[in-house]
Amino acid sequence: MARHRSPSRTGRPREARVDEAITSATRELLAEAGHHGLTMDAVARRAGIGKAAIYRRYATKQEMVLAAAVEGTVPATPDTGSLLGDLTVLAETVVARLSHPAASNGLLGLLGELGTDAALAGRFAELLIEPERAGDELVLRRAVDRGELAAMPDVELFHAVFGGAVLSWIFVSRLDPADLPARLARFTCAALRAER
Amino acid sequence: MARHRSPSRTGRPREARVDEAITSATRELLAEAGHHGLTMDAVARRAGIGKAAIYRRYATKQEMVLAAAVEGTVPATPDTGSLLGDLTVLAETVVARLSHPAASNGLLGLLGELGTDAALAGRFAELLIEPERAGDELVLRRAVDRGELAAMPDVELFHAVFGGAVLSWIFVSRLDPADLPARLARFTCAALRAER
Amino acid sequence: MARHRSPSRTGRPREARVDEAITSATRELLAEAGHHGLTMDAVARRAGIGKAAIYRRYATKQEMVLAAAVEGTVPATPDTGSLLGDLTVLAETVVARLSHPAASNGLLGLLGELGTDAALAGRFAELLIEPERAGDELVLRRAVDRGELAAMPDVELFHAVFGGAVLSWIFVSRLDPADLPARLARFTCAALRAER
Amino acid sequence: MARHRSPSRTGRPREARVDEAITSATRELLAEAGHHGLTMDAVARRAGIGKAAIYRRYATKQEMVLAAAVEGTVPATPDTGSLLGDLTVLAETVVARLSHPAASNGLLGLLGELGTDAALAGRFAELLIEPERAGDELVLRRAVDRGELAAMPDVELFHAVFGGAVLSWIFVSRLDPADLPARLARFTCAALRAER
DNA sequence: CATTAATCGAGACGGTACGTCTTGTCTTGCA
């Protein structure tokens, strides 16, 4: 994560303990009290640090949330041997990620700011969208290589459909995501195969 | 829209002019300055009313945004004669709706609060999700009746995929939605037809 | 009391019940909650009337308080046969008046506004100061006629000393006024007699 | 002046500049616009500070006014060599103090709240009444020592008479205080001498 | 070892939004 100001070489070095405390406190507060309960003072108090220590690392609250709730949350999807299997695992991963209160509250809180903060939107794309898209591409490329798909599908559309469906299911419709992965994987798999 | 306190029968009746002014000012400010620039004082000033007139109608800022940016924005989808046609029109409608700055800024701002405000989530479902789902069901029912689909598909999943894809495309990936309706309609249509 | 707008001759006549209810409610609220708890809405609610009925009678809150807490509270001082006796009775009267919570809270609340509201100051003088001064003059004149005083003293100074002492004793120093009348009467009587 | 929350030992210390700015702005606004024009926002704006800086120091608006308009306004009375001289100077001092618009508007505004706010009344007594009473006692003691008075008079009554007379003259009767000091000193001196 | 420079916790700072309250006016329907 790009820092507000990168640490200088001279003087007292930054304490890793503080980095960790900020991230933990942010996650805890997001999980407990949501976007509304996440104040910089509360983070500092919970982390047992001063506010300056936060702003030395992150220029804004959004950057801090980004680092705590979004950064590094996209794992690689393992090769299960079939497209349907891969998609099921992928869906399970996305569901698991968005089901965690800290991640979801952080993510949704950020979404509302993206529209009026281009810099934030860029960082957001870099940390979340790009890794996700790359993972999706890998999964689809494997299916093509296996011969399950005739041609490389529209990755961007696939990403929007797949991620968007989970987002909508959990946050907009607020339904139980228990059997969503299986259903979504089957639905999407059918669409991909049908594309000539 | 359910009010903060429902107007009593006696005394001076509420002025429709004020309702209208609040809604207009909210939409304008959302469009111009986004979620961040939408302050209650600004709404009151722009609407030429007092803040009490707002709080007499809406218990919270979120309720006000809900009424101004979400309520009554879901139109019926006309029958184009084919599933693909219907889905294209439906996608165009959703895209048009989410492309309007007032609606999108309002909607995204609300999304972040839904996780920790059950009452708001209920109102949100009632005003947005339910009408959308009902419209989706109608479109799919027509396709079944036409014989385009063998059985009634999973409406909930369809709604999540369709709406979620647009949401993700526009707000998460932040891509140009120009040719999204056609691509999304074709993709979804294929999946629905493939379902046994 | 001069009204905000004098009642017109035509139409429905004003109800005396309403006048009485306003005055009573004002006095009760002043006594119970002081100047701070006296709001126009509270008076209207307690009196079981509409706010318009109050503003039809009094142009401002201050006028209402003036009418309820100040007007007509200055009784004549009976002739006890001696200056000391008269002064004692006069002091007892003033103490009694200022000891009533409604009157005192009303009076003190008004005092704070007099400095920046000339119209109110005029009404205040007319309703309270003038009657008091006239009463004082009568008492002193009687003492001159009796031969207790050689010449007519400075009535204005006497009024300020006498009323001000009680005011200061009760509200500024916040002492028990039980034996104030006797002490004040003796002190003032001595001063008046000593004046050559 | 006892603060809302006393400053802690750690952290950034409070700035004296801010204390001074609050007091000055309060005095200026009281003088210019009276009790009614003294709003917390106006004080903050005029002082060039945030409202939080005020509430960090004073729990309520009244406390702030107390500190700005009352605290430390009671000077010692110099020894003129005679009781009449001392009393004249004392009266002049009181008149001068109450003639200043900031002090008078602040003081009168507070008087109205004393009846229903015991804590405020206590602070008021501590900051204004006690110093005044102590000053009065000194003046009277000097007169006894000089032999002008046979015995120590009733200080409490004297204080009520002397201060109350000025209060009543200026604020209740609203008369010109130009020759009040001389008249009041002569009147009170006579009474004190006459006491056996 | 002594100096230097950035770190740390704590909390004050200016600015600003929040949701509530109050004042004096206005607008209903009923009497």
Next chain:
DNA sequence: TGCAAGACAAGACGTACCGTCTCGATTAATG
């Protein structure tokens, strides 16, 4: 017209939050 009820515009109240700054005390690396 008067009346009870209550909506209206304006704006102050006291609280909370953000991002910056200032204090005294630490803590490495450098001279």
